[in-house]
Amino acid sequence: xxxxxTQTHLNRAFDLVIRNGKVAxxxxxxxxxxxxxxxxxxxxxxxxxxxxxxxxxxxxxVLPGGVDSHCHVEQLSGMGLMCADDFYSATVSAAFGGNTTxxxxxxxxxxxxxxxxxxxxxxxxxxxxxxxxxxxxIVTNLDDQALKIDLPQAIRQGVTSxxxxxxxxxxxxxxxxxxxxxxxxxxxxALVMVHAENNDVIRWLGDxxxxxxxxxxxxxxxxxxxxxxxxATNRVVTLSRILETPIMIVHVSEAETLDCIRxxxxxxxxxxxxxxxxxxFLTAADIDKPGVEGAKFCCSPPPRDERCQRAMWQGLIEGxxxxxxxxxxxxxxxxxxxxxxxxxxxFREMANGLPGIEVRMPLLFxxxxxxxxxxxNEFVALTATNHARMYGLYPRKGSIAVGADADIVIxxxxxxxxITNDLLHDNVDYTPYEGMKVTxxxxxxxxxxxxxxxxxxLKVTRGSGEFLPCxxxxxxxxxxASRNPEALIRKLVDTPL
Ligand code: URP
Ligand code: ZN
Ligand code: ZN
Numbered sequence: 001x002x003x004x005x006t007q008t009h010l011n012r013a014f015d016l017v018i019r020n021g022k023v024a025x026x027x028x029x030x031x032x033x034x035x036x037x038x039x040x041x042x043x044x045x046x047x048x049x050x051x052x053x054x055x056x057x058x059x060x061x062v063l064p065g066g067v068d069s070h071c072h073v074e075q076l077s078g079m080g081l082m083c084a085d086d087f088y089s090a091t092v093s094a095a096f097g098g099n100t101t102x103x104x105x106x107x108x109x110x111x112x113x114x115x116x117x118x119x120x121x122x123x124x125x126x127x128x129x130x131x132x133x134x135x136x137x138i139v140t141n142l143d144d145q146a147l148k149i150d151l152p153q154a155i156r157q158g159v160t161s162x163x164x165x166x167x168x169x170x171x172x173x174x175x176x177x178x179x180x181x182x183x184x185x186x187x188x189x190a191l192v193m194v195h196a197e198n199n200d201v202i203r204w205l206g207d208x209x210x211x212x213x214x215x216x217x218x219x220x221x222x223x224x225x226x227x228x229x230x231x232a233t234n235r236v237v238t239l240s241r242i243l244e245t246p247i248m249i250v251h252v253s254e255a256e257t258l259d260c261i262r263x264x265x266x267x268x269x270x271x272x273x274x275x276x277x278x279x280x281f282l283t284a285a286d287i288d289k290p291g292v293e294g295a296k297f298c299c300s301p302p303p304r305d306e307r308c309q310r311a312m313w314q315g316l317i318e319g320x321x322x323x324x325x326x327x328x329x330x331x332x333x334x335x336x337x338x339x340x341x342x343x344x345x346x347f348r349e350m351a352n353g354l355p356g357i358e359v360r361m362p363l364l365f366x367x368x369x370x371x372x373x374x375x376x377n378e379f380v381a382l383t384a385t386n387h388a389r390m391y392g393l394y395p396r397k398g399s400i401a402v403g404a405d406a407d408i409v410i411x412x413x414x415x416x417x418x419i420t421n422d423l424l425h426d427n428v429d430y431t432p433y434e435g436m437k438v439t440x441x442x443x444x445x446x447x448x449x450x451x452x453x454x455x456x457x458l459k460v461t462r463g464s465g466e467f468l469p470c471x472x473x474x475x476x477x478x479x480x481a482s483r484n485p486e487a488l489i490r491k492l493v494d495t496p497l
Contacts, residue, residue: 012037014051016449018408021057024376025064025400026385034062036406039448044402053451055444057410063380065100065407065447066361067387067398069136070193070250070274070325072353073104074124077329078168081337081351084330084427087128088462090357093426094328095131095452097358098442100407101397101468102131103387105163107138110170114139114150118159122467129465130458131447132407134393136161136193139181140171147184155188158469160392160476162190163250166232167199167300178239183489186245189480191390191473193248196232196257197301201225206348215346217294221284221302223347226254229301233257237264237271244488246270246475248390251327253279253301255311262320270479272390274323277356277363278303279312282432292345295338297432299329300352313373316382323390324382326360329353330428355428359419359438365411366438392470410444417441 014035023032023044035043035051073090075083085093087104094102106121108114114137125133137159139146151162164181165171173181178194185192206223209215214222233249237260240247252258252275261273282303287294297303315321331337331351339345361383368374374382388398396405416439417423421431445453452460 014042014048015053016406016446017048017051017054018062018410019048019054019056019058021060021062021410023062023400024380026377026381029376034400034406034408036449039406039450041400041402041404041406044400055410061376061411061413062400063409063411064384064398064400065409065445066098067101067103067384067393068094068099068326068328068357068360069103069323069387069391070276071102071104071328071357072330073102074121075105075107076109077351077353078165078171079351080170081331084332084337087125088130089425089427090328090330091129091131091133091465092458093358093424095445095447095458096425098361098409098411098445099357100131100409100445100447100452101133101393102357103134103136103391105138106135106159108140108146110141112141114146114154118154125465126467127463130460130462131452131465132397132468133465134391134468134470135159136163138163138165138171140165140173142173142177142180147180151184152188155190160190160470160473161193163193163195165195166236167195167197167202169199172199175235175239178236179243182240182243182245182247186243186476186479187486189472189476191246191248191476193250194236195251196229196236196249197224198228198232201228201231210346210348217292217298217347217350218284218288220298220347221287221304224300224302226256226304226308229254230256230260234260237261237269240271241269242492244270244479244483246272246479249273251276251279251301252312252315252321253304253308255308258311258315258320265320270475272323272475273315273321274325275312275315275321276325276327277360278327278354278432280309281363281367281436283309286432292339292343295345295350296333296430297354298347298350298352299327299354316368317373322382322386324360324364325387326356327353328355328357330355330426332428333430354432355426358424358426359431359433362417362438362441363433365440370413370439389474392473393468394474397468406446406449408446409442411440412443413440415439415441415443
C-alpha cells in the first residue's frame with residue numbers, strides 16, 4: 001500500500017464513502033475506504049468517518065470506472081448508415097456495463113466542416129449523455145480550412161485524437177493525406193488513430209466474390225483478408241516512423257498484424273495498438289451461419305480464426321496491445337442496419353460493426369481476470385487507465401487517487417450471468433454474445449461521485465454526463481520529449497543527400 005494518500009478533509013463530511021472494498025488500480029491492490037467530496041476522491045484510508053451516504057463494498061472489487069475509448073454513437077458510418085444508439089441509449093448501456101467515460105467519434109464526412117461536425121455532436125451529447133464523454137474526430141476532407149484552422153482549434157479545445165481510415169470509399173485517405181494528418185497532429189499535439197485495411201485489396205477480392213455470385217455474409221471475412229489488414233498496418237507504421245510520430249492502430253484482429261506491430265515496437269517505433277471483444281470472443285465461424293444470420297457478426301476487420309484469437313490474448317498479456325475497447329458500432333438486425341435488403345442482403349450492403357459497449361468489461365473480467373489470464377491490475381489498465389493515458393484524460397479519469405474524479409465501480413465477482421439481449425440496454429435487437437456465460441458483473445457504478453447505477457437501476461437523468469476536454473495524449477508528450485517536430489521536418493526535407 002505504498003501510494004495510499006491518507007489525506008482527509010476533517011473539516012467537512014464526505015458526500016459518499018465506499019467502505020471496506022478491495023481496491024485495485026493499474027499498479028496496486030489494497031483494502032481501504034474511499035471518501036468522496038464534490039465529485040472527487042478526497043481520501044483513501046482505513047476507517048474513514050461516516051459520509052452523507054455510505055456504501056459497504058466488503059468482499060467486492062472497487063475499481064476505476066471503465067473508459068471505453070472506441071465507440072460509435074449517433075454517427076453516420078463509412079457506408080452512410082446511422083447507428084442505432086443515440087447518446088442516451090449508448091451511455092446508459094455503457095454505464096450498466098461498468099463504464100463512466102466513453103470516447104465516441106465526431107465524424108467529418110466529405111464536404112463537412114470539422115468545426116460544424118464537432119458543434120453538432122457536442123450539442124447532441126450534451127443533451128443526452130448520462131456519463132462523461134470526450135470526442136475523437138474522424139477526418140475525411142482535408143482542405144486548408146480543416147488542416148490549418150479547424151483541426152488546430154479542435155485540438156486546443158480538447159479534441160486531441162484524430163481517426164483516419166485507409167479503407168471505405170467515402171472515408172479513406174491516401175498516404176500523402178495521412179502524412180499531412182500525422183504532421184499536423186505532431187505539431188498541434190494530437191494522437192492519430194488508424195483504421196488499417198487495404199481498400200484496393202478488399203475491393204478487388206469483393207469484386208471477384210460478387211462475380212461468382214458469392215454474396216453471403218461469410219464472404220465479408222474473405223474480402224477483408226487478414227493480409228489486407230497487415231499490409232495497411234505495415235504501411236501506416238512506416239509513415240509514422242518516417243515522421244517519428246506516434247500512432248494508435250485500432251481494432252487489431254490478425255496475428256500477422258500483431259507480429260508487425262511487435263517488431264516495429266521492438267525497433268523503438270512510437271506505436272500503440274488496440275483490440276476489441278469481437279477478436280477475443282468470436283471467430284469467422286460465427287459469420288458462417290445459415291442465411292443472413294452471419295450478418296450479426298460482421299465488422300471490419302472481421303473476427304478471424306482461433307489462432308488469431310490466441311494471438312490477441314497474447315498481445316494483451318505481453319502489452320503489445322495496450323487498449324481493449326468495444327468498437328461498439330450498433331446496427332439493428334433489420335433494414336435500418338444489417339439487412340437493408342432483408343434476406344437478399346449481400347455482404348457489401350450490410351452495416352459493418354457490432355454492439356458491445358455493455359459487455360466489454362464483464363467479458364474481460366470473467367475470461368481475462370477470473371480465468372487467470374490477466375491480473376486485476378492488468379484488467380484495470382486495459383479497460384480504464386491506459387485509455388485515459390492514451391487520450392489525455394489521466395489522472396482525472398482511469399485512476400483511483402486523491403484528486404481524481406470519483407469514477408468508481410463496485411464489482412460482484414460471484415454473480416453468474418448468461419448474456420442475452422434482453423439484459424442489455426443498448427438499442428440493438430441482438431447481441432453477438434447471446435448465450436455466453438460470464439462470472440462477475442458491475443453492480444454499483446459511480447461517476448463524479450454520482451451513483452449512476454444502483455442495484456440494477458439507473459439513477460441519473462439525461463444530459464447529466466459532462467464533456468471532457470482531453471489534454472496532450474501521453475504518446476505525444478513522450479515523443480515530444482525526445483525530439484522537436486519542426487526540427488524533424490527540416491531534417492527530412494532540408495538535409496542534403
Ligand atoms: O466494423 C466496424 N468496426 N465498424 C465501426 C467503424 C470502424 O471502422 O471502427
Ligand atoms: Zn475503424
Ligand atoms: Zn470503430
